Amino acid sequence: MIYFDNAATGGVKPENVVGAAAAAMRACANPGRSGHALSLACAERVQKVRGLLCEFFGAPSSDRVVFTKNCTEALNIALLGCIKEGDKVVTTVAEHNSVLRPLKHLESSGVAVRYAPLTRGGGIDIRALSAMAQGACAVVVTLASNVTGAAPDIAAVRQAIPADALLICDGAQACGHQKIDISALGIDALAVAGHKGMMGIQGSGALIMSARCHPRPLMFGGTGSASYDLDMPDFYPDRLEAGTLSYPAIVSLGEGVLWLSTRLYENRDYLVYLTDKLLHGLEEIPFITLYSRTNPFGIVAFDVRGMPSEEVAERLSREHGICVRGGLHCAPLMHGALGTSGLVRASLSPFNTAGEVEYFLKAVRGLHACA
Amino acid sequence: MIYFDNAATGGVKPENVVGAAAAAMRACANPGRSGHALSLACAERVQKVRGLLCEFFGAPSSDRVVFTKNCTEALNIALLGCIKEGDKVVTTVAEHNSVLRPLKHLESSGVAVRYAPLTRGGGIDIRALSAMAQGACAVVVTLASNVTGAAPDIAAVRQAIPADALLICDGAQACGHQKIDISALGIDALAVAGHKGMMGIQGSGALIMSARCHPRPLMFGGTGSASYDLDMPDFYPDRLEAGTLSYPAIVSLGEGVLWLSTRLYENRDYLVYLTDKLLHGLEEIPFITLYSRTNPFGIVAFDVRGMPSEEVAERLSREHGICVRGGLHCAPLMHGALGTSGLVRASLSPFNTAGEVEYFLKAVRGLHACA
Numbered sequence: 056m057i058y059f060d061n062a063a064t065g066g067v068k069p070e071n072v073v074g075a076a077a078a079a080m081r082a083c084a085n086p087g088r089s090g091h092a093l094s095l096a097c098a099e100r101v102q103k104v105r106g107l108l109c110e111f112f113g114a115p116s117s118d119r120v121v122f123t124k125n126c127t128e129a130l131n132i133a134l135l136g137c138i139k140e141g142d143k144v145v146t147t148v149a150e151h152n153s154v155l156r157p158l159k160h161l162e163s164s165g166v167a168v169r170y171a172p173l174t175r176g177g178g179i180d181i182r183a184l185s186a187m188a189q190g191a192c193a194v195v196v197t198l199a200s201n202v203t204g205a206a207p208d209i210a211a212v213r214q215a216i217p218a219d220a221l222l223i224c225d226g227a228q229a230c231g232h233q234k235i236d237i238s239a240l241g242i243d244a245l246a247v248a249g250h251k252g253m254m255g256i257q258g259s260g261a262l263i264m265s266a267r268c269h270p271r272p273l274m275f276g277g278t279g280s281a282s283y284d285l286d287m288p289d290f291y292p293d294r295l296e297a298g299t300l301s302y303p304a305i306v307s308l309g310e311g312v313l314w315l316s317t318r319l320y321e322n323r324d325y326l327v328y329l330t331d332k333l334l335h336g337l338e339e340i341p342f343i344t345l346y347s348r349t350n351p352f353g354i355v356a357f358d359v360r361g362m363p364s365e366e367v368a369e370r371l372s373r374e375h376g377i378c379v380r381g382g383l384h385c386a387p388l389m390h391g392a393l394g395t396s397g398l399v400r401a402s403l404s405p406f407n408t409a410g411e412v413e414y415f416l417k418a419v420r421g422l423h424a425c426a
Numbered sequence: 427m428i429y430f431d432n433a434a435t436g437g438v439k440p441e442n443v444v445g446a447a448a449a450a451m452r453a454c455a456n457p458g459r460s461g462h463a464l465s466l467a468c469a470e471r472v473q474k475v476r477g478l479l480c481e482f483f484g485a486p487s488s489d490r491v492v493f494t495k496n497c498t499e500a501l502n503i504a505l506l507g508c509i510k511e512g513d514k515v516v517t518t519v520a521e522h523n524s525v526l527r528p529l530k531h532l533e534s535s536g537v538a539v540r541y542a543p544l545t546r547g548g549g550i551d552i553r554a555l556s557a558m559a560q561g562a563c564a565v566v567v568t569l570a571s572n573v574t575g576a577a578p579d580i581a582a583v584r585q586a587i588p589a590d591a592l593l594i595c596d597g598a599q600a601c602g603h604q605k606i607d608i609s610a611l612g613i614d615a616l617a618v619a620g621h622k623g624m625m626g627i628q629g630s631g632a633l634i635m636s637a638r639c640h641p642r643p644l645m646f647g648g649t650g651s652a653s654y655d656l657d658m659p660d661f662y663p664d665r666l667e668a669g670t671l672s673y674p675a676i677v678s679l680g681e682g683v684l685w686l687s688t689r690l691y692e693n694r695d696y697l698v699y700l701t702d703k704l705l706h707g708l709e710e711i712p713f714i715t716l717y718s719r720t721n722p723f724g725i726v727a728f729d730v731r732g733m734p735s736e737e738v739a740e741r742l743s744r745e746h747g748i749c750v751r752g753g754l755h756c757a758p759l760m761h762g763a764l765g766t767s768g769l770v771r772a773s774l775s776p777f778n779t780a781g782e783v784e785y786f787l788k789a790v791r792g793l794h795a796c797a
Contacts, residue, residue: 056464063456063465064670077448080627080678085434089751090736091743093427094434124495124629127647127669152653153669156646159656250670256451258495258629258672273644275527276498277756282523285530285758298498298524299435299621301629301675307451365461372462380460385648387656 057411060378062201062228062354062402064250064257068307069314076256076307083302087279097302104309105292111312112245112263113236118291121262122305126227127153128273129246129262132295133223134158136270137244138193140165145187145216146195147171147179148388149205153246154195154225155388173392177346179207185215193221198229202389202398203347204330204354213241221268227251231315232352233323243268249304252352252404254311259304262295270295322405326353329403329412336416342423346398353403359422364397367422375418428782431749433572433599433725433773435621435628439678440685447627447678454673458650468673475680476663482683483616483634484607489662490635493676497598498524499644500617500633503666504594505529507641508615509564511536516558516587517566518542518550519759520576524617525566525596526759544763548717550578556586564592569600573760573769574718575701575725584612592639598622602686603723604694614639620675623723623775625682630675633666641666693776697724700774700783707787713794717769724774730793735768738793746789 058066079100086097105117114120123129134157138144144161146154148170158168169191171184179196188194194216199206206229213222221243229235230245231252237245242265249259264270272287276297281288288294315322333355337343346356359367364381371377379401383390390396401415429437450471457468476488485491494500505528509515517529519541529539540562542555550567559565565587570577577600584593592614600606601616602623608616613636620630635641643658647668652659659665686693704726708714717727730738735752742748750772754761761767772786 058455058464060455060460060462060465063459064454066453066455066464068451073448073451076451076674077444080439080444080447082437083435083628084429084431084437084749085628088434089431089749090739090753091431091749091751092747093429093437093749094431094751124499124672125669128495128645131645131647131668151648152656153647155656156648156658156668160643160646160658248670256674257454257456257670258675272531274499274502275531276502276524277522277527279756282754282756283758285523285526287527287531297502297527298496299619299628301495301672302435303447303627303674304629304672368461376463378455378460378462378464380462380465382461383653385650385653387654 056376056378057415058378059401059403059407059415060380061251061404062400063380065254065404067404067406068256069254071314072254072256072307072310075310076303079303079306085299086302101300101302101305104305107309107312108261108263113238114263115238115266119264119266121292121295122300123260123262124258124301125260126225126246126248129260130154130225131157132262132270132273133244133246134161134195135273137221137268138166142192143167143190144193144195145169145171145184145191147184147197148173148392149179149200150195150197150386150388151201151225151227152385154197158195170388177203177393178205181207181211181215184212188216188220191217191220193223195223197225198235199350199352200389201228202384202386202400203356204350204352206350209240209242228352228354232326234319237263237265249308249311253308254314255308256304258301259308261308272297323351325405326403327351329353329407329409330355332409333401333403333412336412337419340420343419346393355401356398358395358398362422364399367399370422371418377415377418427747427749428786429749430772430774430778430786431751432622432775433771434751436625436775438775438777439627440625440681442685443625443627443678443681446681447674450674450677456670457673472671472673472676475676478680478683479632479634484609485634486609486637490637492633492663492666493671494631494633495629495672496631497596497617497619500631501525501596502528503633503641503644504615504617505532505566506644508592508639509537513563514538514561515564515566516540516542516555516562518555519544519763520550520571521566521568521757521759522572522596522598523756525568529566541759548574548764549576552578552582552586555583559587559591562588562591564594566594568596569606570721570723571760572599573755573757573771574727575721575723577721580611580613599723599725603697605690608634608636620679620682624679625685626679627675629672630679632679643668694722696776697774698722700724700778700780701726703780704772704774704783707783708790711791714790717764726772727769729766729769733793735770738770741793742789748786748789
C-alpha cells in the first residue's frame with residue numbers, strides 16, 4: 056500500500072510516538088485530578104509537553120498552550136470564544152470547513168464575515184484582505200491550503216491588517232512542516248492538528264495563544280482546580296480545558312515534537328524534494344491539470360481530464376493500493392475559487408519515498424487508457 | 427503500588443483494549459474522510475463501535491451514538507445544545523462540575539436552574555425533585571455520585587418528572603458497572619466516560635441519545651459529509667461530530683465494550699464484594715466516618731478524624747504507595763449537602779484484589795497513631 060493521504064491524517068507515526076502513547080495507556084492516572092504519586096507524575100508529564108509546545112511554537116508561556124481533541128476544537132475555541140455579536144471578521148476563500156462552519160454559525164448571530172479572494176496565482180489576495188480588514192476584530196487565515204498547499208506570507212498578512220485585530224491561524228497542514236513562531240509572526244491563536252505533520256495520534260490537538268488572546272470557554276466542567284467555584288477558573292490553561300485530558304494523545308504529541316525537534320529542516324527539505332518530484336512527473340502527463348506549486352507541506356492537487364476526482368481516487372485505491380483523496384476536502388469555497396468541483400489530492404509525509412512517487416506516477420499515467 | 431483511584435480514571439485496562447488502540451495508531455487513515463480502502467476500513471471500524479455502543483446502551487439506532495473526547499464534552503453537548511434562554515432545568519446537589527458548571531453558564535444566559543437536595547440517607551430526594559420538575563424542559567441527574575457512589579432509582583426519577591422533560595444523565599461513574607438501557611429507562615441523553623468503567627483509554631467518551639433528543643451543535647467544522655454546505659449537516663452523528671475523530675480512542679472504547687459484554691454481571695458482583703469488604707473493614711476503625719454504602723461502582727468515601735482528606739491521600743501515597751483521591755472531587759454542592767469540606771475517596775475496579783483491600787485497611791488503621 057502507498058499512503059499519500061497524509062493531509063487527512065499522518066499514516067505512519069514515529070516509533071517513539073506509538074510506544075510512548077501505548078505506555079501511557081498502560082500506566083496512567085488522571086493528571087491534575089488527585090494528589091497521589093502517579094497522578095502527579097502524569098500531571099508533570101502533561102506540563103512537560105505543554106512546555107515543549109510552548110517552545111516549539113514560540114508561545115509567551117506554557118499556560119498559553121491548551122490541549123484539544125483536534126484542530127477543529129482549537130479553532131472553535133478561538134472563533135466562538137473571541138468573536139461576538141456585532142463584530143466584523145475577515146477570512147479567506149481558502150479556508151477549511153473547520154473555519155467556515157464556525158464563522159457561518161457566528162454570522163447567524165450577527166457577526167459580519169468577509170471572504171478575501173485568491174490571486175490569479177492561487178494564493179491569498181493580501182491587498183484585498185487588507186482592505187477588508189479595516190474595523191475587523193479578527194482575521195482568520197490558514198497557514199497552508201489543505202487543497203493545494205498554497206501558503207500566504209503570514210508576516211505580510213500581519214503587517215497588512217490592523218494592529219488590534221486578532222490574527223487567528225489554522226495550522227492543520229503547516230504545523231510540523233515548517234518553523235512557526237507565533238510571537239515572531241504576531242499570531243494570536245494558532246490551531247494545531249496533532250495527528251498530521253506533528254506526528255501525534257488522532258485525538259491530539261492544541262490551541263497556542265498570544266498573551267492578548269482571551270477566549271470565552273467553549274465547554275464547562277471539572278478542572279481539578281478551584282472546584283468549589285461553579286464558574287470556570289479564569290486562569291489558563293484550566294479555563295479552556297474542561298474534563299479529563301486525553302493523556303495518551305498528549306504524550307504522543309510531546310513525542311512528536313521531540314521527534315521533529317532534530318528533524319524539522321531536514322524533513323522539510325526532503326518533503327520539498329518529494330513534492331517537486333511528484334509535481335514534475337505529473338506536469339509531463341498530458342491529461343493532468345495541476346493546481347499546486349512547490350510547497351513544504353507535501354500537498355499536490357490535480358485534475359484528471361474527463362474523470363471525476365472521486366473516481367480517480369477509487370481506481371488508484373482498487374487497482375494500485377494507493378491512498379489519495381478526491382472530492383472537496385471540506386473546503387468548498389476554495390474549489391469555487393479554483394473553478395473546480397473536486398480535485399485529486401496526493402499528500403506526502405517524510406515517511407514516503409521517491410520510489411513510491413515513481414510508482415504513483417506510473418499508476419496515474421495508466422489512468423488515461425481507461426479514461 | 428495500589429491504585430484505588432478508578433473513579434478518576436481506570437488504572438488498568440484490559441490487554442485487548444491497549445493492544446487494539448496501539449494497533450489503531452500504527453495503521454490508520456482518517457475514517458470518513460477519503461474513499462480509499464484504508465479510510466473505508468477505519469470508517470467501518472468506527473461504525474462497528476457505534477453499533478456496539480448502541481446495543482450496549484439500548485439506543486434506538488447507531489446514529490444516536492456520538493463520539494466525544496470525554497464525558498464532559500458529552501454533557502456540554504446535551505446541556506448547552508438542548509437548553510435555551512427562558513427554560514427551566516432541574517438538577518441535584520450530587521452533580522459533578524461537569525454538570526454544575528455548564529448549568530451555571532446557562533443560568534447567566536437566563537435559564538432557571540433548581541437543585542434537588544439529598545435525603546437523610548444521602549440519596550437524591552426524588553419527591554423534592556419531582557415537585558421542582560413541573561414546567562422543566564430537562565432534568566439532569568447523575569447515575570451515581572462520584573463522591574459516595576449513591577445512585578438514584580432512575581426509573582423512579584423518570585416516573586416522577588413530566589413526560590415531556592428530557593432526562594439527561596451523567597454516566598461517568600455508572601457506565602460499565604451496571605446494565606443501562608436508555609430506551610427502557612427513558613433516558614434522553616446519556617453521557618459516557620470511556621476511560622473509567624468502560625475500560626477505554628483517556629480521550630474516549632460518547633453521548634447516547636433517544637430519538638427525541640436534538641442538541642444544537644457545540645462545535646462546527648468538517649465532517650467529510652455535505653462539504654459544499656457551510657452549515658453543519660442536520661443528520662446524526664455528523665451534526666455533532668466536527669473534525670477528525672479520535673480513532674485510537676474509539677477503537678479502545680469498542681474493545682472495552684467487547685471485554686465487558688461477557689463480564690458485566692460477574693464484574694459487578696466482584697466489585698460489590700470488594701466494596702463491601704472495604705466498607706466493613708473501615709466501619710471497624712473508630713476514627714473513620716463513612717459516607718458510602720454498598721454500591722456496584724466501587725466507590726467508598728470516608729473521613730479520618732482530625733486529618734484533612736488531602737493529607738490522608740498524600741500520606742497513603744507517600745508511606746504506602748496507595749493512590750486515592752482527597753478533596754472535593756469536583757462536586758462542591760455534594761460536599762455542602764454532606765456537611766464536609768473534603769473526603770477521602772477510594773475507588774475500586776474489577777482489577778483490584780481482596781489482598782489490596784486488606785493492605786489498604788492496614789494502612790488506614792496506621793494513620794491514627796500519627797493523627
